[in-house]
Amino acid sequence: MSEFYTSVHLDESKCKGCINCIKRCPTEAIRVRNGKAVITTKYCIDCGECIRQCKNHAKLPTHDSMDEIKNFKYTVALPAPSLYAQVNNLDDIDIVLTALKDMGFDDVFEVSHAAEIVSAISRKYVPAHKEDWPIISTACPSVTRLIRVRFPNLIDHLLPIKPPMEIAAEMARKRAIEKTGLPSEDIGIFFLSPCPAKVTSVKSPLGYRKSDVDCVLSIKDIYPKLIASMKTVVEEDRVEELSETGNIGISWGSSGGEAGGLLTDSYLAADGIENVLKVLEDLEDQKFANTLSFIELNACHGGCVGGVLAVENPFLAKVKLKSLRKYIPIARTHDAPPDIHPDWDEPVHYEPVFTLGDSMIQSLVLMKKVDELTEKFPGLDCGSCGAPSCRALAEDIVRGNASEKDCIHIFKQYIHKLSDEFQNLQ
Amino acid sequence: MSESLNLNYIITNEDFTRAGEASGDVKSKLKMMGVPPEVIRKVSIAMYEGEINMVIHAGGGTIDVIITADDITMILKDHGPGIADIDLAMQAGYSTASENVRALGFGAGMGLPNMKKYSDEMTIDTELGIGTTVTMKVYFKPKS
Structure with missing residues (x-):
């Protein structure tokens, strides 16, 4: 687990x-x-x-540092497709990829390449599992984690396929071993990430036992060095032919890209965590027509380009991805290679972390207390107590993590009462 | 011991997009109580259908919810037109909803059938011109 x-x-x-x-x-x-x-x-x-x-x-x-490359004999950089959207006027991905090698990586393996493989697998999986429609994308680790703790009835809808990052890591490792003959532990797989959620999914994966990624670097961190290296490789005319990605793979970098790769119209794509929550709530209540085959959800606005480790404004980044796509073929990979392991190998279980008590009857009694306490508070949701709402404070109190007097309004009443009593004594 | 949590919701017809607030609240409470997910699903679908019905057909009403450690009872009471023919209303696909309501994507004639399908017990008390009370019960554990 x-x-x-x-x-x-x-x-x-x-x-x-x-x-x-x-x-x-x-x-x-x-x-x-x-x-x-x-x-x-x-x-x-x-x-x-x-x-x-x-x-x-x-x-x-939390993320790793570029210095970690010293700990491996051979390193491979795995750029997320959103990385390409951080650069101005990019018409050739190879400039970015060559620059990454220039920065010290021995090889590069595009996550967008693996994304095209996930698209190919999904194009078969989704139509074959109509009973689980709509299938929910599992590429955004935050969404999968949200469903695990909040939407038990939607777990069966999750796409049980590893995210592109993982498939890229597996393929990159295999290629590195074949190329160098080194043992696996000497090979360092470095994912260049737009978000810290990917760090979590490497440290503690959901749906599969172990990640093939060794380190997760922040796009923001490597950005200045990348731009400098890009300039150098262009000036010195050293750009290598490295990219193995088409339009479909690149599109995964922004919202709607993954769904687009399914080549179907019956999908929905939502981004921004508050919108994701709304979609999941409605989906759980069966408010959606069951003609919808796929739901793509991204916690960040605009999709991965909106991640907190990205540099560019997410909406501008989306435009840049779009114009970059003009120069490349639709897809360069149409089928999954036979020797990879894209399927989940561990089920995702509901984790009822928000449950109040140990048993239903205990939870019921505690729930009544939460309701009673909530009534006592002013309902301003001011946050002064340190909890986001009066109701959250009531829950904290019932869980034994806070006290009524943490509410400044209750505390004020208490002080008034004390001072009245004191005056009466006098 | 029969400890229970009693909740009361007023359903207005001012804004039909608010239908679902009551069932949403009940859903989040049941999750915090550790009620099995498949039961929560049944309750939230049945109650949401009921809420929508009250808004579409009856101009709103009240919902009383009684939660115990074993089951949940939902009493949906309205002062709407009443149901003329319960057997007909229970038929899948039969609806008296207006064209306006259907244009909004409601009125498919699945409300009452779904409420019956997703609740373990359901009774309907109705009188033309007076109103309707639907009582639904869902058990948390399968009844042996």
Whole structure:
């Protein structure tokens, strides 16, 4: 079973204990306690929303550093398709790929190449599993994690195929072993990521036992060096022919790309975590027509180009991907190679992390207390207590993690009462 | 011991996009109680259908929900026109919904049949010109 892990950490010296992150967290995983933001790991889905919202830059994504390449004898860079959208006026992906090699990687393997393989597999899987329609995409780790803790009835709809990053890693490792004859542990697979959720999915995968990725680097981190290397390889006329990607693979970088690769019209693509939640709620209530075959969901606005480790404005990035696609063929891979393992090898189970008590009767009693307490609070959802809403505070109290006097309005009443009593004594 | 959680919802017909708020609230409460997912699915579908019915046909009403450790009872009460022929209304595909309502994607004639399908027990009390009360019960564990 996959452990709970979060790739968001806090710089305590920068956290002012404001309420911006607790208010925007879609799973109410954050509380301000003793003046600092604390994440309850099992509630966190790694959507990165708190990192995006924090004005003090106290919320930080966890990722590896470029220095890690020293720990391996042979390294392969796996650029996410969203990386290509970070560069201005790019008409040739090979410039980016050659530049990555120039930066110190021994080889490159495009995630967009593997994405075309996932598209090919999905084109067979989706029509063959009509009983599970709509099939829900599992490429965004935050969405899969959200479904695991909040939407038990939708788990059966998940596409049980590894994300392109994983298939790229498996293929890149195999190619590296064949090329070099080195043992697997000497080969370092480095994913260049637009988001910290991918760090979580490498450290603690959902649907498969172990990730083939060794390190996850931030696009933001490598960006300055990449731009400099791109300039060099162009000036020195050293651009190699490396890209194995078509239009379909590149399109995965922004919302609607994965669904587009299915070559069907009966899909829905939603992006932005609040929109994802709305779609999942409606889907759970069976408000959607069952003619829909596929649902693509991305936690970030615009899709992966909107990730918190990306540099470019996500909407501009989307435009750049679109214009880049003009120069390349529709697809370069039409079938999955026979020697890869794209299927999930471990089922995803519902994790009822939000349950109040140990038994239904205990939970029922606690739920009544939550309702009673919520009535007592002013309903302003001001966040001063450190919880995102009055109801969340009531739940915290019932779970034994907070007290009524954490509410400043209740506390004020209490002080008034004390001072009245004191005056009466006098 | 018969501990129960009693909830009351007022369903208005001012804004039909708000239909689903009550069933959504019940759904999130059942999840926090650890009720099995397949039961939650039944409850939320049955109750949502009921909510929509009240908005479309009866101009709103009230829903009383009683949750115990063993089951949930939903009492949907309206002061609408009443149901003239319950057997006919229970037929899949039969609907008295207006053209306007159908244009919005409702009125497929599956409301009552789905409520019956997804609840373990259902009774309908109706009187023409007075209103309708639908009582649905769903058990948390299969009844042996």
